[in-house]
Amino acid sequence: MYKVVDFFCGGGGFSEGFKLAGFEIIVAIDKWQPAVTTHHANHPNADTRQDDVIRISNLPDEEFHELVLDSEVIIGSPPCTFFSNSNKSGKADKSLGVELIESYLRIVARKYIKKDSILKHWVLENVPNVFDYIKDKYTYKELGIDKEGTFQVKYPSSRVYNAKYFNVASNRKRYFCGNFPEPEEIIKDDSDVRTINNILSYIKEPNENLEEMIQDPNYDFKMKSKDIMDHHYIMEIADFEWKKAQRQKQDKGYMGRMSFPENFDKPSRTVMATMSCSSRESMIYPFIPDEERYRLPTVREIACLMSYPLDYRFYGKSKSIKYKLVGNSVPPKMSFAIAKAIAIAITNNLELPNKYQPIEFDDTKEDFKNLNGDIFHINIEKEKRPTAKFKYHIPYLIVNTFRVELTNKYSNFDNLNFKWNAEIHKSQGKTARTHVPKVDLNIINKEHKEVVKTFIKELQKKIYNANNFQNIYCQTDLKRKEENLFGPYELLDSIKFFIENNIDKKYYKENIHIKNENIEIPYIILMGYYILKESKKKFNKK
Incomplete structure (x- = not known):
């Protein structure tokens, strides 16, 4: 040997x-x-x-x-x-x-x-x-x-x-x-690769079929479901977390759309060492789809996706340690x-073991923490710190890699003196460009001017000043919804809704040459930028 x-x-x-x-x-x-x-x-x-x-x-x-x-x-x-x-x-x-x-x-x-x-x-x-x-x-x-x-x-x-x-x-x-x-x-051929469904259909959902004999999806042996460790528990994801993850996955701006939740008809994405709930890299599985409820995969599920045997154990006192052990491995x-x-x-020859040999563990030597049966409470959203930074674009409005962003990055965070700016961003990495063109109402087509002017006035009625806007941003999603508060996300959502419902799709293909920037910018992007810029005039006042 x-x-x-x-x-x-x-x-x-x-x-x-x-x-x-x-x-x-x-x-x-x-x-x-x-x-x-x-x-x-x-x-x-x-x-x-x-x-x-x-x-x-x-x-x-x-x-x-x-x-x-x-x-x-x-x-x-x-x-x-x-x-x-x-x-x-x-x-x-x-x-x-x-x-x-x-x-x-x-x-x-x-x-x-x-x-x-x-x-x-x-x-x-x-x-x-x-x-x-x-x-x-x-x-x-x-x-x-x-x-x-x-x-x-x-x-x-x-x-x-x-x-x-x-x-x-x-x-x-x-x-x-x-x-x-x-x-x-x-x-x-990519059509023959193993998918998430190919694996999870064997081991079933957590807490189900506990008395059933389960075939290992990767190796030739079986185990009783209840004996499969680190699988029979649920880590449900809070609304504010999965919504943020969905935004990161499907509306990152300059990056491609990702499946939400995971596409079970494809191989798993790269298993990471950390299993976050609210990032672009989050691995999110449906829990109760009809109620828009989601969960994290179990440690056993990702271990099987990584081709570990069902009886392989990961020794750690928490699920995060176990995830890291799996995610960092070959x-x-x-x-x-x-x-x-x-x-x-x-x-010049290969003599493989005749059959998979189940691992014999000596439980007297190592104290193993089994996650089965553990209760994981849904995370509760906390208010953001007063100096939280914001940088996001009008959601799902990206034309030729152009997008309109709202940011507070130019604020005086030490003195809690906040400033909000509108910018046009294009592309990413070395080719990324930021534009702040000088535009006025004349940038808007005649047929859209009145409805745009009316909409801007409606927005300004909902905004008080820059510091108040920051304070609203720092509140939880639940509080903003219950108290009907109007902050950065609500402003961007409103602009997106307005454009979708008032501007014909044919204008998405129209470009306008901006002389002071010497660049062609999509009309619909300039409209969003102008609306945001005009709103900024109000909320940058004390």
């Missing part, structure tokens, strides 16, 4: 794939205690340790080789948060992330150059953005090793792979590099494909 050492082992998804291919996991290292506990419980024969990879990589030779045992394969998943687009829009400091990657490479290189080394293959996994931060090769001296020559890092098989092509019901792209043969993608079936390719390369 060939041996594997796993660095940054997390909850053990990378190890699990190699175990399923018949490898023996002998050592696993992680700095986070819940990951160490989870890996040890699910891979009890491995020497799983809580330790620092940077420290290990710099140990003296004798101590280093005593800890990092000889193996035919080394695998590792350095933390990806430094390189993820979701971390400060991809602009987070990368220095520690690069140091962790180079520490892992230093470990692999030291095992390669050891006398009588048995190391044959190694793999590094991370998010696609990491590509630009890993060199094709390093000199040994760059890695802090006193040796001449270079260490090859990127091989022909090094590229971005998508888990959905390895029979994982998740659209999860990850970059793999290292010395390993290219794994075979099982799914050749899907076992993706790992299995790589392990299978390596096994064939080593032996």
